Amino acid sequence: MTPDPFDPPRAGRLSPHSAKPREDASFPAVPxxxxxxxxxxxxxxxxxxxxxxxxxxxxxxxxxxxxxxxxxxxxxxxxxxxxxxxxxxxxxxxxxxxxxxxxxxxxxxxxxxxxxxxxxxxxxxxxxxxxxxxxxxxxxxxxxxxxxxxxxxxxxxxxxxxxxxxxxxxxxxxxxxxxxxxxxxxxxxxxxxxxxxxxxxxxxxxxxxxxxxxxxxxxxxxxxxxxxxxxxxxxxxxxxxxxxxxxxxxxxxxxxxxxxxxxxxxxxxxxxxxxxxxxxxxxxxxxxxxxxxxxxxxxxxxxxxxxxxxxxxxxxxxxxxxxxxxxxxxxxxxxxxxxxxxxxxxxxxxxxxxxxxxxxxxxxIESAYRQSRKMEALGTLVGSVAHDFNNLLMILSSNVQIVRRRGVGGLERELSAMERALKSGQSLTRQLLGVARKQPLRTETLLLEQWLPTCRELLRASLGAKVSLVIDPGAETWPTRVDVAELELALINIAVNARDAMPNGGRFTVRAANIVFRHEDGFPLTGDFVQLSLEDTGVGMAPDVLARAFEPLFTTKPKGMGTGLGLPQVFAFCESSGGLAAIDSAVGAGTSVRLYLPRAAAEAEITMPAQAGAVESSAPQGLRILLVEDNEEVAAGTEALLQMMGHQVTCVFNADTALRLFDDAHARRARTGEPLPFDLVLSDIHMPGKLNGIDLAEAVLAFDTKLPVILVTGYAEELDRARRVDARVLSKPFDIGLLEKLLETIQRDLAQAGSDPAEHPAQQ
Incomplete structure (x- = not known):
């Protein structure tokens, strides 16, 4: 880089794009x-x-x-x-x-x-x-x-x-x-x-x-x-x-x-x-x-x-x-x-x-700029490495499941060791994606009324001996769908802040209650939510501190005592879950942190009603699955597992090819009335080509014959976009048992609606 000639600074002027300066000896002497x-x-x-x-x-x-x-x-x-x-x-x-x-x-x-x-x-x-x-x-x-x-x-x-x-x-x-x-x-x-x-x-x-x-x-x-x-x-x-x-x-x-x-x-x-x-x-x-x-x-x-x-x-x-x-x-x-x-x-x-x-x-400034670029590149690198590592874990997981399903004897010890290594690898991947801020949430339906009492010991350890803990799980609180690990981390972050705000002891109260926000109330959210309130009797926050409480890296703790990532994690977790976090505080009046988590609809079990004169079937037929995966070994392992489950699998290696198959099938259906050749699309999101898995899902769901779509990814930002599509989403590496239960649910749905050719033409 060619150095710029030195220009004496004007008041308040500092260029972040300045070239490398000359040596100090070249600067004019200042009295x-x-x-x-x-x-x-x-x-x-x-x-x-x-x-x-x-x-x-x-x-x-x-x-x-x-x-x-x-x-x-x-x-x-x-x-x-x-x-x-x-x-x-x-x-x-x-x-x-x-x-x-x-x-x-x-x-x-x-x-x-x-x-x-x-x-x-x-x-x-x-x-x-x-x-x-x-x-x-x-x-x-x-x-x-x-x-x-x-x-x-x-x-x-x-x-x-x-x-x-x-x-x-x-x-x-x-x-x-x-x-x-x-x-x-x-x-x-x-x-x-x-x-x-x-x-x-x-x-x-x-x-x-x-x-x-x-x-x-x-x-x-x-x-x-x-x-x-x-x-x-x-x-x-x-x-x-x-x-x-x-x-x-x-x-x-x-x-x-x-x-x-x-x-x-x-x-x-x-x-x-x-x-x-x-x-x-x-x-x-x-x-x-x-x-x-x-x-x-x-x-x-x-x-x-x-x-x-x-x-x-x-x-x-x-x-x-x-x-x-x-x-x-x-x-x-x-x-x-x-x-x-x-x-x-x-x-x-x-x-x-x-x-x-x-x-x-x-x-x-130049050093800071280079460091910023390094961190940005590191984030991209970590995300890419984690994605590729997830694929390796998927290959290992699918092949372990294939061996178990084939019933090969004498390998139980070795398979258990491989499964333990898989869990360690999954934990390592989660940490890497956390550094890159690309960690997908593993959501599950949770009843706070039953779950909160189990967190008592965890919260006591975070609060210390001087702070008394009160837990009120409420009555008949609605279920909510969250990542339990992230929720536990959010509670720990808030409890640690409360402990630091009460050096001489106090009371920390956790309450859960149902709340409904309407459009006319002027709240940024509408619908049914579960409100999780965490209140302390500490010193409280001044208005200027309260205004920056959720700001990343902002902290009032002494150097080395806080990272400024506790409350931002709470805010990001609530937003990722589809909810919101809010804080009320005043100096001398304590602090109240409220987490608003959206209500999860209870999934009722679907039973097959008996139909008069219908021919009894022993079990739902296997699904015709279009598997879209760019990694050949991941595709091979997943295809073999699906076939062992009794499903027919057609595998392609990018979303562009899959969409051409659908275009051709819909064209034939328009000419001859031939049904679609697939019952389900199982696609990775991150793939080479013009289209990714989300683009494919949007295109498939845009056809008049909507097929169920399952998307798989390891990126949090892709999960955010995928949630806006009417498709089920699994984060890598996913549990094979969870995929099997999901496919069984889709089988029952298609079998139950099999008599309606307008809704499920692929079953005609």
Whole structure:
């Protein structure tokens, strides 16, 4: 081969047809390139361009968050002081009002107050009516009975003798000077009461003067203080020292009546703190707050102002998004420039490496090309050798059968040895055809319901001790026609894969069931099938691995652990059997392999019905067989065996001659009505000439008088084509006993239909 001049490679260009390159010394010298230093420099720049903006944004974001929290804390402190002053003025005014009422009733007992109720009512109405926060002013006796009120005259009959605030004031509990929020008996609305004790002339407890305050008044003030909107990020609350809520803004539909007893605010009150700031989650409005609190004078009341942290975070996120957008937009452009520089550097390095390795790459390609041609030639050679070896086995097999049928004595030991050698030769041929991918399938009808249980030990050996095996052969599964050896190999391949997918143990389940595919289901197959499901509980397959599971030579196992031919063998076996294989799998969910094998029609035994008046025949007559075989010794042995079986044999050595015989016979039949001279055609497939055995079978079956045809071959691809012809197919070397049974079946068929000359003219 003349070497081509070297042409510097372009990016991605590599010619598989390049001629042998010149020696390496003839290539121009290429200066060394330190790509690693350049790559490290660019990567360092890229890392800096990423980290520095990120660090800056993180620092600015943290600073902004702390500033916002500090501003929120300061705002709550300022607001709570205003609310405290307001509450203090209200409570001081109420205390002054209570004192004036006590002065008004001084020296009067309960009966005296009732006697002057009209006068007192007017004065109470005048005192309390000028304050919007006051809902009612009432005077109660020593037993809690209502004596006078600013709202009603005459006063209704009612008593607060059992109410907490009345009992607390009577017993000297200072906290109950301010009651919880309630629906007032006198005011008739939501109020909380501020009461003081009345004493008799002797200093004993004489009753209570109570001023009912409206929580809505405080709510309105807090609304105005916080900006007049329910969407404000701040909250205001007026609470007793025990946490009971007196007023709150903004209101929520399901707010709690009291603050949680284990909150940071409750702990601060228990410690006696009069003012401060805590961070807590409020059970009143369900949000996390920065909460400032202050004690209102000497009253058992605190005023609280909280800032929602969710509002702080929302504002912080908005600011952060603007910061990120303004900071990273130019940074992304810089990243892209550096990334493109890295890719360009990679392309330069790849081109440089191709420049350096061009000679060795060309030699490798030429070597691989030659190896591929060798393997292709080897496959053809192996197929041819196997075919010729099959013919030799056929010669030996037929002659052994001839000797046995002639009953030659004293040779039993020698014949048995020859038969054992025949079996070894058949196994060797099968292996050779497997290497050449030309192995024909030896199909037989199989009932999985009976066969699967016999495979238990075989599968256990493949799965190992850690994996449990479950076999469910189903009930009344249909028979299927398969090559049993190939089916066993498929089960072993799947079991080995399942074992590798379950290194810590698991379960492997084999199930058989009948299934029918219809055209409208959209499945690539239609008809009756037996579904053989093999499921494991292993690690499963990723989608990219699952997509290539049936691809020849593809494997995910470590080098030396798998060939990548296991699942492809399963797929090829199912397709060769007329079915299909499918896989379902997901990572962590195990794998399910389903084999769909076509249903085999059960062959019923054909009996000869008795016919009235028919002449009894002792046995079917021998067949007139046209034997087509190009190997003279195979033809001679087969012809002798057929004659010993009682058949008449006409032998020709190629399909062209056989077809001419049929053409002549059909021409005579058309002229004279003479029947065809043959009952059966027994032909090899691979023969010299224009036609092979399959062409001959198609031509014979195309005549109006269809004759049974038996084809013999040793090639798998010929078997695939032969299955599409209405002919029986035997793979070499075939069993003589199987051929004899097949001929007996054809004899019975012809004898049974012998009275119908239109169907079997050869029997006329």
């Amino acid at each position: 060394e390139q330190n790509f690693q230093v350049r790559r490290i420099t660019l990567i360092a720049l890229l890392v800096a361009a990423i980290l520095l903006p990120c660090v800056y944004v993180a620092a600015m974001a943290l600073s902004d968050l702390r500033t916002r929290e500090a501003d929120a804390t300061d705002m709550t402190l300022r607001t709570v002081r205003v609310a405290e002053e307001h509450a203090l003025k209200v409570f001081d005014m109420n205390e002054t009002l209570d004192a004036r009422i006590i002065d008004l009733t001084e020296g009067l007992d309960d009966d005296g107050i009732r006697a002057r109720e009209a006068e007192i009512h007017e004065k109470l109405r005048t005192m309390g009516g000028g304050y919007p926060q006051v809902a009612a002013v009432s005077i109660f006796g020593g037993e809690g009975a209502l004596l006078a009120s600013s709202r009603y005259y005459p006063s209704p009959v009612l008593s607060i003798g059992m109410r907490d605030d009345f009992v607390g004031i009577r017993d000297g509990n200072a906290r109950e000077q301010v009651s919880k929020v309630m629906t007032g008996h006198v005011a008739g609305e939501q109020v909380f009461n501020m009461g003081v004790e009345r004493r008799a002339a002797d200093g004993s407890f004489a009753g209570v003067v109570s001023v009912a305050l409206r929580p809505s008044y405080f709510d309105a003030f807090y609304r105005e203080l916080l900006g007049g909107s329910n969407s404000t990020p701040m909250i205001m609350t007026l609470v007793r020292t025990d946490g009971a809520v007196l007023a709150h803004f903004p209101r929520t539909p399901r707010e709690a009546a009291a603050m949680a007893s284990n909150s940071p605010f409750a702990e601060a009150v228990a410690q006696g703190r009069r003012a401060g700031v805590v961070r807590m989650r409020s059970n009143v409005d369900g949000d996390t707050l920065i909460l400032a609190f202050r004690h209102v004078g000497a009253y058992p009341v605190y005023v609280l102002c909280g800032y929602r942290t969710s509002a702080i975070w929302a504002a912080w996120y908005r600011h952060l998004s603007v910061l990120i957008l303004s900071m990273f937009t130019p940074s992304i452009a810089l990243w892209c420039v550096i990334w493109l520089s890295l890719r360009r550097l990679g392309a330069e390095e790849e081109a440089w490496e191709r420049w350096q390795a061009e000679a060795s790459m060309r030699r490798s």
